[in-house]
Amino acid sequence: MSQAPVSHASQAEEAARDYAAWQQAVAAVLAKARKVDVAELPADPEHLLDTTTYDGVTVTPLYTRRVESAEAPLPGVFPFVRGRDAHRDVNRGWLVSAAFGAGEGDPKKVNEAILDGLENGVSAVWLGVGGDGLSADALGEALDGVLLDLAPLTLDAGADVAAAAERLYALIDERAAAGDGVTDRSAIAVALGAAPLTDRFAGADTGVDLAGAVALAGAAAARPETVRAITVDGTAFHNAGASDAEELGASVAAGLEYVRALVDSGIAISKALGQIEFRLAATDDQFQTIAKFRAGRRLWARVAQVCGAPESGGAPQHAVTSAAMMAQRDPWVNMLRTTLATFGAGVGGADSVTVLPFDAAVPAGTLDTSVSFAARIARNTQLLLLEESNLGRVLDPGAGSWYVEDLTEQVAAKAWEFVQQIEAAGGYAAALDSGLVAERVAATRTRRDADIAHRRTAVTGVNEFPNLAEAPLSDAPAPLAGVARYGAAFEALRDRSDRFLAERGHRPKVLLAALGPVAEHNGRTTFAANLLASGGIEAVNPGTLDLATVAGIVRESETTIAVLCGTDKRYGTDGVPAVDALRAAGIETVLLAGSEKTFADARGADRPDGFLTARIDAVSALTGLLDTLGAK
Template structure:
């Protein structure tokens, strides 16, 4: 048996084989452009890639690689309390609470009865009522300085997501800043702000648009915190960055890594360099309702992207969420998907496993640069508030949304179970109807970034087999 080493092929060797396989087609036909106009090449090597990128998550979450967070939402405090306790006992590390239970302290206290806030972090998703919900959570924590709280105030996303509010957008930002400053002494470790790009993603925006919006959101929140008396360093300490992940796991993990690089650059420019705390939530625009079971594959891919990309917190939706409010089984699957990724696949055992991949490092760097360009465009328009009120942001996202929907409609992209491998008689998933929580008509309006669900039209029309 020969002990000679394997030959190392050169780019020229690959080129010769590729040209032979393509026959009359040009090599350039293998290069594709993504939604941001970034090129995706067929081969990445030392000859066409830059230096390695390193973007590991800075710390472990109480001995785990990341914080396994479960979303519990609804208006019934007693039912949500039982659900929350079951999820924590089953392996979840923290909770994200959404719905009518965040409206006042009495209801939120009932919802969190038995939850040890010094051990299990509780985050909120209360939209434009974020300041009120933050006050309610502060009451529920009973003044314990060790309570792990994430108020998650994100007024700009809530305002543009529903097309306005009862007061001007600038007033919501001021309220968020003042609320954060008011609770800073009692809860010095609380995370007051969520600078999320989720509203852009769910409306059909590109990865670069999401990242650019996210940074502009963080700047707007930091400015509001400064006017309330908090320094940039204090604001950064109290901020979580929110990103959405869909089934495109390579792009997803590169997006998380790119965000960490961008945040380092932004905070360094403020003279208060800070490590990013990134909460990755699964995309709802990718979920199907007619046949919910393939969503398990998409959600697993999103969880994989968050874990390998280095997210500090991962939240996966229930697979049946597009059809209605999930039952206990669906929520258990959302939790167990993460547990399997963490404890059986051991995805968190290696810090930044994507580092050193020519493709993933190049993709990370390209997304960071494109996201930074999108951020600078918003800043040139006068900042996020001016961009939202003037409609510049929304017009760019609308173009991306149209291109995305068109791509799926003509078959350039596919959803398993919707446009490919369609089950003619899908097994139903048990859900209950979602409460109609439509807000009253806003007094102060802007062009909305309405959420998109890609499968909605495809499920009702003719689908490709």
């Protein structure tokens, strides 16, 4: 016997009842946690669990059909949210890109590294040229045996981009004349990497100005190969501290500036759009990364639409795992960060992905590992996700997720607002000159730094769960100079501790004065030890404090600072006597692991000198402790 179809109205009513029941459950849990009556909570208590990103995007705890939006067109179709290529090989997925040539001037060694990478899973080459590395004249030897129709090439030539482009063109023509070329030269994909506008923001020596980039693009458009001359390098903004929407907004504004210049030079709009690719950072915030790449395509498609060529709005996206998230301390955790970043970029539809080696931020000689090992781990991070997890077999797997779709739209909207602000200031160049972009990015960096300093944002191995026993860093220059790395402030404190260790044979120390049995003080001694270690300070924990032997304990600890650790109830009974005993034994600074309210009635010397809680500015507090302990 067939059942009558369920009406849409009854489905909506049932969904509304389910949501209301969930709201009641949320209210009950929140009321218990906050020790208030349910009636004191707002009508929509779930919004107390909302979080807000640096872009002002609200992330709610639950996504349902209530935020459902219209389904976006398929990949390869305007506005390209779901991907720019409808025919991407699902057996290949995104291109596995790897960087070669940086700091290596021997073209034979570069060539060996490239061929080894291609034989072991690399499918796109990012080649550094110029500086203290490979010369433009050595391109032929470095690319010997590299089939450019199978492995797309991106140049990172900086000031030598014009010379590198000329030599590359000559090489391709020489191969074609010798019969070593390909029948369809359009299958050769090359990105010259000229990036004067974003390089200008980063303060880099571009070697080519906007006019020079336009000239390169004009020559590239006339080539039979598929050549894109200009790269909008959004990582320049990200590395300075930009949020996701700020990185996208500034990048789109820079791209628009290029398009205007190209069109003014006489290049047709469709060809002008075809000369631009984007390079964006992928972070370990996987959903933000997924949304960023999807939103980036929507934004650029909108630019192309306004310019009258919507079908040309699918610019390639090259994802590079974030340099800012890379830590010097406990750098092995960087493998996890780059895995999440690669996942986000791949699911978000990036055309190619470059994974930075896990030791990218570590001075040379610090770790007992080889360059080839780090490169292999970076490469295999992508191969595992592609070959074992099969992430590349589905185009836009995030499509239809209420959370991903809503986040994409919100990030795109915030980024477009920034584009409009830059345009209102006179365009990208004018916004750079006025300081608009730099000030906006700096403000976000300041907010992020404050969150990390207060440990509201965790950087594992740096401000949370640090390994104080790891070897000191090498004295070699630290890589990634100029990048606003998230854990830099804490790592600077660890550097001070390393110097102290080298000079005195031990690290700066603080005594943990534990009150009551282990079950009482363990939570706060663990908290205090973790906090101190994040600043390079060793926590000396002799166990439960015995006031009769406190003088000997202080003497053996070799420190003048102590942190009192126990329960609030224990502080009420034993706190003041413990503070007095510690001071009498020679402790000059007594801190309390806990709130100031527990010593509200204490006065003068009976009162601790400071209070360590989860809400303090840890960088400031630890800096003061290192100053007191004599760490330079």
